[in-house]
Amino acid sequence: MRIAELLQRREPFLSLEFFPPKDRAQWPGFFDVVRELKVLAPVFCSVTYGAGGSTRHNTLEIAARLKQEYMLEPLLHLTCVGAHRTGLSSFLEDVADSGCENILALRGDPPRGETTFIPDSEDFRHGCDLVHFIRDGFPRFCVGVAGYPEKHPEAPSMERDIAWLRHKVQCGADFVITQLFFDNNAYFRFVDQARSAGVTVPIIPGVLPVRNLAALKRMLGFCGASVPEGYMRDLEHVQHVYGDSGVRGLGLGFAKAQIRDLLDRGAPGVHLYTLNRADTCLEIWKDSTVRDTHSDC
Numbered sequence: 001m002r003i004a005e006l007l008q009r010r011e012p013f014l015s016l017e018f019f020p021p022k023d024r025a026q027w028p029g030f031f032d033v034v035r036e037l038k039v040l041a042p043v044f045c046s047v048t049y050g051a052g053g054s055t056r057h058n059t060l061e062i063a064a065r066l067k068q069e070y071m072l073e074p075l076l077h078l079t080c081v082g083a084h085r086t087g088l089s090s091f092l093e094d095v096a097d098s099g100c101e102n103i104l105a106l107r108g109d110p111p112r113g114e115t116t117f118i119p120d121s122e123d124f125r126h127g128c129d130l131v132h133f134i135r136d137g138f139p140r141f142c143v144g145v146a147g148y149p150e151k152h153p154e155a156p157s158m159e160r161d162i163a164w165l166r167h168k169v170q171c172g173a174d175f176v177i178t179q180l181f182f183d184n185n186a187y188f189r190f191v192d193q194a195r196s197a198g199v200t201v202p203i204i205p206g207v208l209p210v211r212n213l214a215a216l217k218r219m220l221g222f223c224g225a226s227v228p229e230g231y232m233r234d235l236e237h238v239q240h241v242y243g244d245s246g247v248r249g250l251g252l253g254f255a256k257a258q259i260r261d262l263l264d265r266g267a268p269g270v271h272l273y274t275l276n277r278a279d280t281c282l283e284i285w286k287d288s289t290v291r292d293t294h295s296d297c
């Protein structure tokens with residue numbers, strides 16, 4: 001079912017993000033995690049896309065299994081990396097044949113260690129080009145795009161970035177998922193700015209329960225998100241005193257409070273970056289209002 005329609009039915013909702021494990025030997029363990037997280041009744045589950053196009057088919061295979069075997073609604077990430085018109089058309093036909101109908105249209109990250117994104121094709125330089133291509137050839141698909149509460153790192157200003165977001169929506173995007181952030185004020189400011197600019201589609205906040213400090217710092221280096229000073233100080237402290245388990249405990253508590261505050265202040269739901277881990281997500285769910293016992297998933 002199209003996510004835009006599902007979002008109208010459920011409030012507040014939870015959605016989950018998974019990445020396809022690199023090695024097929026890890027797939028059974030991955031689907032065990034999916035089975036555990038099914039109790040959260042996610043409104044949809046996104047499946048990320050590996051660089052270079054090499055795992056585009058893994059994304060589809062996992063998404064199709066989520067739909068057919070687990071009755072979960074998949075959202076397939078698709079990026080401009082390695083994108084060409086003919087290859088994309090045949091991929092999107094395969095997506096349609098599998099019964100999936102939701103795509104998150106992203107530009108993609110520069111290769112690891114690089115800071116500039118060099119498009120593989122003049123036709124696909126930005127997220128909007130993918131949105132346009134999908135809308136044109138596959139009008140049945142529901143399309144999501146990314147938004148940046150703290151501005152995309154390459155954008156010259158928040159105003160320009162919001163203008164490009166509006167453009168993606170004018171090209172046909174049905175909803176927005178935000179980049180991770182830790183200061184909810186940044187999210188609500190961003191929503192206000194987007195609404196003032198004429199963006200009316202749902203803007204779903206993306207939340208990362210921090211599990212690993214070194215990985216978080218790597219991520220912050222290229223995604224443009226920031227960590228409030230006090231939280232970073234506490235993360236450094238627990239890392240020093242208790243190691244990774246201390247970071248996981250603090251990250252879990254922070255994410256719970258962040259989600260509660262987002263929902264209290266009117267966010268439509270939350271998109272959780274699961275990092276393919278069941279334990280953290282289940283803990284968050286245990287005492288959270290983000291659930292829907294009437295789910296038909």
Ligand SMILES: NC(=O)C1=CN([C@@H]2O[C@H](COP(=O)(O)OP(=O)(O)OC[C@H]3O[C@@H](n4cnc5c(N)ncnc54)[C@H](O)[C@@H]3O)[C@@H](O)[C@H]2O)C=CC1
Pocket residue numbers: 017048079105106107108109110125126127128146147152153154155156160161164168178179180
């Ligand atoms: N869940 C995930 O895995 C997420 C991944 N990302 C990643 O973030 C990166 C950026 O993706 P998108 O937001 O789709 O990129 P985008 O192409 O929409 O925007 C990238 C930059 O180009 C600017 N821009 C956008 N459209 C433009 C246009 N037509 N002409 C000139 N400048 C334009 C934007 O202001 C921004 O600075 C990707 O690497 C994506 O994979 C972002 C959020 C979540």
Ligand SMILES: Nc1nc(=O)c2c([nH]1)NC[C@@H]1CN(c3ccc(C(=O)N[C@@H](CCC(=O)O)C(=O)O)cc3)CN21
Pocket residue numbers: 109179180206208211212215216219222223273275277
């Ligand atoms: N530009 C961009 N690219 C992305 O790939 C991306 C985003 N933004 N934003 C949202 C999500 C968040 N992503 C993340 C966030 C954290 C880890 C991370 O902490 N990884 C740990 C594993 C932690 C664990 O499983 O315990 C690592 O060691 O890599 C990985 C990907 C990937 N996503």
